[in-house]
Amino acid sequence: MGKRILVVDDAMFMRTAVKKILEQAGYEIAGEAENGEVAVKIYNETKPDAVLMDITMPVMDGVSAAKTILKSDPNAVVIMCTAIGQQNLVIEAIKAGVKDYIVKPFKPERVIEGLNKALAA
Amino acid sequence: MTSDLDYNLFKRKVKESFGLDLEAYKRQQMERRLRAVMERRGASDFRTYFSLIQKDTDLLNEFLDRMTINVSELFRNPEHFEVLEKRVLPDLLAKNKNLKLWSAGCSFGGEAYSLAILLDELAPTGKHSILATDIDEKMLARALEGVYYASEIRNVSKVRLSKYFQQTQDGWKVIDKLRRMIRFCRHDLLKDNFETGFHLIACRNVVIYFTDKAKSELYERFYRSLTPGGYLFVGGTERIHAHAQIGYENPYHFFYRKPEVF
């Protein structure tokens, strides 16, 4: 059975594109969320193997959501997937326990490599 | 030609009339940046230039054009290429007849062709090699074609344009002689090995999204790929933070040099 991934992004287009990339690589989709608050809720409901998290979202941003998830589950595998890539944000996310930080636009291989690596560890 | 008073007044009037803040630009910087356009418009000082751009929207737009970047143009940051032409290359040519150059992250080739033009002008009999690499095959293919939009050759003088380019229906195309000076190939700065023995490595505005760690590793690898006395040429907003620790000297803005060995 493939590993189950929660896809979080406020853009439907992005969620669809990422889901396609994941499915083609043999991953399963645990669920999807359009903002950080929904992401936390669905994380607790579905307990995915990993989360791909956008940052810029309404209601609750991705870094806050990642921190919330990691607080309740320190072993959570969270990978940020965002258009904003400033150094201090990357550091903040990694310090919070995020496993990888992917900047958009990205090549599909980058996401799969990142997931494979984070899940193998 | 201009004075601090003249320039300060210019900055103030531009801010009042257009809401544009030029505080980041020193007078000499602005002079270099606007020299060609001010000459073309017959303005010998900033006061005159302001009155021109205030009256004529096209001239205002031309001013805006000069104040902003054009990512794939030739001689990007022409004032830096002037340093290259007048100081860096002559220094290298004084000690080496044949130069080995690398345009790392060459994109559509503008930088590589600019280097080729300078070498052809300064040392036409030398057997130079210019390596131009990029991670993206599509960009390399276009770089090989060597065709540029009018907006991308805005920094190329009329003389150089007539000497090194042909006008085609798709744009300005580099002549074969120039293309033959360059070896284009695919290369990943983060993964692949580097050649060595370069007199100049240009890596400008390529690593803007790299992490600090990746950047410093890259600059260290460039250091090892340079010959003693060789230069690293970086982009208009880039600085190497721990350059002295890696071993670089910083003789001119945006140029770092590996010291000679004696």
Next chain:
Amino acid sequence: MKVEFVNPFISAAFAVFESVIGQRPERGQLSMRKTTFTTQQVTIVAGVSGQISGTALYGMSLVTAQKIASALMQSELTVLDEMAWSALSELGNMITGNAITLLANNGYDVNISPPSVIRGRNIEISTKTPAIVVPMMTQQGLVEINVALEENDMAQAKAA
């Protein structure tokens, strides 16, 4: 507005276009816009906040929007649906996100808000500062990048 605030948007827009759509746009003649202007048929609007604040707007015709969405979704679209608008919004997000990364690298503490897509002719938009307009000529048509930003003093930014 500081003129140098515009460059990151130019870099980002061209880089994202090359990367995502795979072609090299041409830069057109710059111009300035007053604070109130009418939109193109499709405008992607992104908010910037923090030490620098204001709006970045990407305007284009409906035909261009259709062609760009088609390129993003890698399929020929004849009608723009929810997914296509989402794709265009994401394009705006990528350009603006990349641009503020560059601003952050230059020492500015800035953030972006999720973009909106405005459709309709002759809609008037008012920005706090005048905008610098950078036309980007692409194979899909003209995209106008409008940048209307101002620097805030830190006290203001912290209160925000």
